[in-house]
Structures are given as structure tokens and as C-alpha cells.
Amino acid sequence: MILKSLSLLNYKNFKSINHKFDDKINCLVGRNGVGKTNILDAIYHLSFGKSYFNPITSQNINHNADFFLIDGHYTKENREEKVIVSAKRGQKKIIKRNGKIYDTLSAHIGFLPLVIISPADRDLITEGSDIRRKFIDGVISQSEQSYLKTLLKYSKIVSQRNSLLKYFAVNSTFDPTALDVYNQQLHEYGSSIHKKRASFLETFIPIFINRYQAISSGAEKVSLTYQSKLSETNLLTLLEQSITKDRMLQYTSTGVHKDDLVFEIDGYPIKKFGSQGQQKSFLIALKLAQFDFIKKQNKVNPILLLDDIFDKLDEKRVEHIIKLVDDQNFGQLFISDTHADRTENVVKKISQSYKIIKLETEYTK
Structure with a gap:
């Protein structure tokens, strides 16, 4: 299962963005506050119909708008799949798959398997x-x-x-x-x-x-x-x-x-x-x-999101984790980090293709 492209409209700090992704590794890099984690959260939103970081729907809408829309295009089992999550202030959130609205959110869970690793996971230990x-x-x-x-x-x-x-x-x-x-x-x-x-x-x-x-x-x-x-x-x-x-x-x-x-x-x-x-x-x-x-x-590779993976881990251990991902035949991977060079130094050592997505520029290797 591969997320081919993502479009966001009025989602959190983004007014409008569009990105196409590599089938293997995608690195979202930039300074703190530019929205790297928000892009990962939008991908999470497409799988679970809610934010990983803030379950209050209205707080995920851009401050200057009254709605948001997340549009994801996937390939799964040789089929094209389009999933849209949208919400308007004061109204019920809508999830569509290939143009058809789900009757219940629970009916969508499991269709787009995904795992996220984030500093926010520390709540599992502390809370x-x-x-x-x-x-x-x-x-x-x-x-x-x-x-x-x-x-x-x-x-x-x-x-x-x-x-x-x-x-x-x-x-x-x-x-x-x-x-x-x-x-x-x-x-x-x-x-x-x-x-x-x-x-x-x-x-x-x-x-x-x-x-x-x-x-x-x-x-x-x-x-x-x-x-x-x-x-x-x-x-x-x-x-x-x-x-x-x-x-x-x-x-x-x-x-x-x-x-x-x-x-x-x-x-x-x-x-x-x-x-x-x-x-x-x-x-x-x-x-x-x-x-x-x-x-x-599920007999399918979930999408894996690594949010700020360098947090509290040295580069050597991160490199080891990335190698585990490479060696174990993982699917599509998304990584966020504040240092483009640091991230690329790690991912270029493994055999998979990758894309570096910066603030407004991106390139593929």
C-alpha cells in the first residue's frame, strides 16, 4: 500500500499544499513550526479519521477558515484508492472513499493500515x-x-x-x-x-x-x-x-x-x-x-510515520532503526526532522529510494 500524493486545504497551519511521494522513503525536513508533524498527522487522519495529536476536530481547522479538507491518493493491491476527510465548523466530519461517504467512522478503520512513532508516544509510559x-x-x-x-x-x-x-x-x-x-x-x-x-x-x-x-x-x-x-x-x-x-x-x-x-x-x-x-x-x-x-x-505493509525520530536518540541508533526498516522489507516510510543533512546521511546509506521534501523545494534520489 502506497500513498502517492497528498493535498491539504486549510489544515492546521497550511492554507493549501500538494505533495507527491516516493514509494519508499520520504523525509520531511525544516525548522520547528513549519508543519512537518502536521503533514504526518494529516496522513494519520486519512487512516483513522482523526488527528493523532488533537482529537478536537475544530482545532485542526486553519484559524482563518471554517473547514479543512485532506485528500489522499493511494495504490493498494493494484487498485487506485482516493480517500478524503473533510470537516466544517459546527458540522459532522465526513470521510469518503472513492467518492462514497462512510456511514460510520469505524467502517473505515483498518482499510489504510498505519503506524506512527512520535515523541507524543511517551504518554504511553507517563499517563x-x-x-x-x-x-x-x-x-x-x-x-x-x-x-x-x-x-x-x-x-x-x-x-x-x-x-x-x-x-x-x-x-x-x-x-x-x-x-x-x-x-x-x-x-x-x-x-x-x-x-x-x-x-x-x-x-x-x-x-x-x-x-x-x-x-x-x-x-x-x-x-x-x-x-x-x-x-x-x-x-x-x-x-x-x-x-x-x-x-x-x-x-x-x-x-x-x-x-x-x-x-x-x-x-x-x-x-x-x-x-x-x-x-x-x-x-x-x-x-x-x-x-x-x-x-x-492484514497481509499488507502499513505506512510507517517516524515523527522527530532523532529526539533523544543519537544518530547511530537512528541509523540502526532505519536499517531495521530496510532489512525487514517495510513498505512506505515518512520521516520528519529539523536537519536535512542529518536525515539524508542516514537514509542514503540504505538501498531504498528516497525523497527529501523541504519547505518549498524537494528532490528525489
Whole structure:
């Protein structure tokens, strides 16, 4: 799968730009603030129907406009594909594939597989469990539409159960029969989600460990551990045990929406004991493992975006990562950096064709 060209209209800092891309490596270079990351985000937007960095649609529209439009032309399995994402202030976002509007955003997820590696990924280590759950769910959803549908159903039932708990509190009443209807549905959907997450991680974790060892030359031992109360007992029992707590809190305090992924290095939490370089290598290994998994499941090379890859990594380690990309038969690659010479010194050492895209000039080798 190849992104052949991209057009942006009123997207973030861009009023209007058009770019054609190399089938292998594309390097977006320029000083900070010119919009390198915004171009990568637009490519991400075409795959997921939303920004990687700012999910608020209106804030992705250029300040001097009332709409944005992202137009991408792809080749996939010897077919031409055109995907457009557009949004107007105060209106619902629209995603079109070959001129046809999707009924739901979820129907588009997985059609254009993509993995992004960015400094913003550090949130996976530093922030709460919801970020790590989204990572797991995002990887699985790119390969399985049914999983995404189950997630959406589960989230809807959690919201409805929470509303009922609030109603009970406000009206000083309680109806266990009404609550049991939601408990049964959460048990059904939650059990399915837990089973799929556990199965996914059983496959994913060895891939991740191999990737980290390749990046770090086996200097440290890393681990991922899936943390879920459903590993101990079923969700129906957990919901029944937590009813007193849930009534007091007025929300559902247990379930797969509380699962977590524990990151460790040499047996200790990487958040507290990992250096910046180790954390960056950990995250890159995580994302390359995501790439490997999606490629195997979808039987297509996802597009790979490397945003500010030199951040907290020396040139030698970046070169090693680029060589991994080259050696492992990756597909199309996009790299952003502030130093054109530094980027070209790395990419020209490998066998793939590449294009350097500067502020207003570009050239191909």
C-alpha cells in the first residue's frame, strides 16, 4: 500500500499544499513550526479519521477558515484508492472513499493500515491506563472490525449503566433487576474483549521483546504484563462484588475499561527507572512490533510515520532503526526532522529510494 500524493486545504497551519511521494522513503525536513508533524498527522487522519495529536476536530481547522479538507491518493493491491476527510465548523466530519461517504467512522478503520512513532508516544509510559488500553485496542481494531464493534457496544453499556447509577443516587432508589440487565451485557461484551486482548498479547509480547533486543543490542531485559481483574474471575461476579462501591461512586468501577499494560525494564517500572533513551527505545520497539503484527494479520505493509525520530536518540541508533526498516522489507516510510543533512546521511546509506521534501523545494534520489 502506497500513498502517492497528498493535498491539504486549510489544515492546521497550511492554507493549501500538494505533495507527491516516493514509494519508499520520504523525509520531511525544516525548522520547528513549519508543519512537518502536521503533514504526518494529516496522513494519520486519512487512516483513522482523526488527528493523532488533537482529537478536537475544530482545532485542526486553519484559524482563518471554517473547514479543512485532506485528500489522499493511494495504490493498494493494484487498485487506485482516493480517500478524503473533510470537516466544517459546527458540522459532522465526513470521510469518503472513492467518492462514497462512510456511514460510520469505524467502517473505515483498518482499510489504510498505519503506524506512527512520535515523541507524543511517551504518554504511553507517563499517563494513565486509558492510553495503554487505547494502544492495545487500536492495534487489534486495525485487523478486526468485529473487535471494534464489540468495544463500541461495551462502552455504550458502561455509559448507560453509569447513568442508571446516577439516577439511583439522585432519586434515592435502587432497582437490582434493571442493573442486572446491564451487568449481563457487560459480562458478554467484556469477556469477549478480555479474551481477545489476552490472545493478542500472547502473540504480540514476544515480537516486542525481539524488537527491543534488536534496537538495544540486548543490553536490558524488558517486559509487558497484561493486568486485568478478569484474569482472576468473571466480570459478572466482579460487577456483583462492586455494587456497593459503584452506587457510592455513581459509576462502574470494574471491568475491561480498567485493564492496564505494565511496562518494565530489568524487573522495574520503566516510568521510574528507565532513562530517556531506554524509554524511547522501548516505545519504538512497541510500535515496530505493532507494525509487525498488523502486517502479518492484514497481509499488507502499513505506512510507517517516524515523527522527530532523532529526539533523544543519537544518530547511530537512528541509523540502526532505519536499517531495521530496510532489512525487514517495510513498505512506505515518512520521516520528519529539523536537519536535512542529518536525515539524508542516514537514509542514503540504505538501498531504498528516497525523497527529501523541504519547505518549498524537494528532490528525489
